[in-house]
Amino acid sequence: MNDAVFASDGLCTHEHVHLSDGFVMDYVIECPRHNGRFDIRDGRPLCAPVCEKPTTYPAKTEGGRIFIEI
Template identity: 70%
Template sequence: MSQWIAVGAYDDIEEEDLIRFDHEGRTFAVYRVDGQVYATDGLCTHEQVHLCDGLVMEHVIECPKHNGRFDIRDGRALGAPVCVNLKTWPAKVEGGQVWIQI
């Protein structure tokens, strides 16, 4: 059964940046781009590196280890060395808080 989980304040996420969010043994990456929020799994599908140390450029997260890139809107792997998509999660802003549905 899915539920909405509060991640933190919307204003705590800089524009074109992300935060790491851990919940029940799982790591998520929560992004703010063009005023919208997005959420993906927080580990790269290539070598399980934390994406929170990566670089956000528009709607793309670049893994800090081997520079693999994913589209944060749909989790699509954008080329070598990554070939497995990231799982994405619904995200919203309500009352100044960011929420993800897991």
């Protein structure tokens, strides 16, 4: 991965499980409860049981800090 940053509300849309405990590989995060997967760049759902994307926010780095537009 490069130094790009991405931000979301951090909840799986299947059962509102926190994704912070999920497995991340490349640009994919896997829900720790039912193994649904999302593309972390835009929140796009990648496999069942998820079918809706989480809320995502524009994010950027500037001067070593991360800024998220909420």
